[in-house]
Amino acid sequence: RQRQMCIRDRVINDNGCFEISSFLISAVFVDLGKITEMYACDSSDLDSNDGFGIFSIGFKRVEIREEVDLEASTILEYYPTLIDALTKQNEIDDRFFNSPSTTIWVRAQEENFACSGIAPINLIVNSAPKIDIEEEYLICKNQPIELFGDKTNDRFEWVDSNGFILSTQREFSFFKPGSYQHIAYKTENGIECSNTFDFVITKTEPVSYTHLRAH
Numbered sequence: 001r002q003r004q005m006c007i008r009d010r011v012i013n014d015n016g017c018f019e020i021s022s023f024l025i026s027a028v029f030v031d032l033g034k035i036t037e038m039y040a041c042d043s044s045d046l047d048s049n050d051g052f053g054i055f056s057i058g059f060k061r062v063e064i065r066e067e068v069d070l071e072a073s074t075i076l077e078y079y080p081t082l083i084d085a086l087t088k089q090n091e092i093d094d095r096f097f098n099s100p101s102t103t104i105w106v107r108a109q110e111e112n113f114a115c116s117g118i119a120p121i122n123l124i125v126n127s128a129p130k131i132d133i134e135e136e137y138l139i140c141k142n143q144p145i146e147l148f149g150d151k152t153n154d155r156f157e158w159v160d161s162n163g164f165i166l167s168t169q170r171e172f173s174f175f176k177p178g179s180y181q182h183i184a185y186k187t188e189n190g191i192e193c194s195n196t197f198d199f200v201i202t203k204t205e206p207v208s209y210t211h212l213r214a215h
Contacts, residue, residue: 032068032108032119041193042128048195051100053125058095060121064106073111078104078121085118101125128195129153129184137174139203144173147182154192155185177203 038060040053061076070076078092079085085105092104101124108117130150137145149156149170157165158172159181166172166180174180182197 032064032106032117035064035067035106035119035121037122037124037189039124039126039189039191041126041191043194043196045098048128051125052098053100053123055097055099055123056095057092057097057104057121064108068108070108071110075109075111077107077109079107080104082118082120097123099123099125124189126186126188126191126193129186129193131182131184131195131197133182133197133199135199137199137201139175139177139201141204142175144175145201146171146173149182149184153184153186157181157183157185159183174201177201 038055038057040055042048042051042053044054045052057078064070064076065072065074077085077088078097079088080090080092082105084090085107088107097104101122103120103122105118105120108119110116130152132150133147137147139145147158151170156168156170158167159165161179177200179198179200182199184195184197185192187193
């Protein structure tokens with residue numbers, strides 16, 4: 001894209017006579033417009049509660065070229081701040097970027113280095129689905145343990161130690177001791193994210209009585 005600016009100048013000699021002229025300055029730049037946000041799950045870095053996500057910024061280059069209709073030869077570089085993008089310092093050259101929610105900057109540079117453009121990209125980490133259960137439960141007097149998935153989630157799985165899915169309902173009752181997992185799923189910003197929680201159920205032995213005979 002090209003922009004032009006008209007500049008007027010005035011020249012005066014020692015006798016007070018003057019003359020006015022004008023000229024055009026043209027600036028050619030790469031117009032990146034508004035680049036769509038990127039989303040990642042909190043669990044994408046294998047830690048569901050650290051607020052970080054893995055962003056595939058390497059593949060984003062293909063999407064940017066399609067969005068903005070750039071030539072395949074246009075060089076796209078990522079930087080953590082606008083100043084870094086302007087000065088071409090601290091380039092983010094990884095294909096996968098581990099980060100909390102933030103804004104990075106993309107710099108588009110034509111192959112002949114004649115034109116360039118800079119625009120922000122918002123990186124947004126979806127929070128992990130909420131799980132509010134305990135790490136250990138105790139079955140007493142053969143009473144089952146009833147557990148509930150959080151109602152803000154969209155899907156639920158209750159899994160045994162062999163990886164077998166016992167139920168996909170929000171509520172499930174456990175009758176046997178063992179090691180289990182609860183996996184919660186929630187769709188946000190167009191992607192489904194999950195959170196996994198391990199817990200254990202134990203069972204008390206029935207109380208036994210010993211009758212003593214009187215002598």
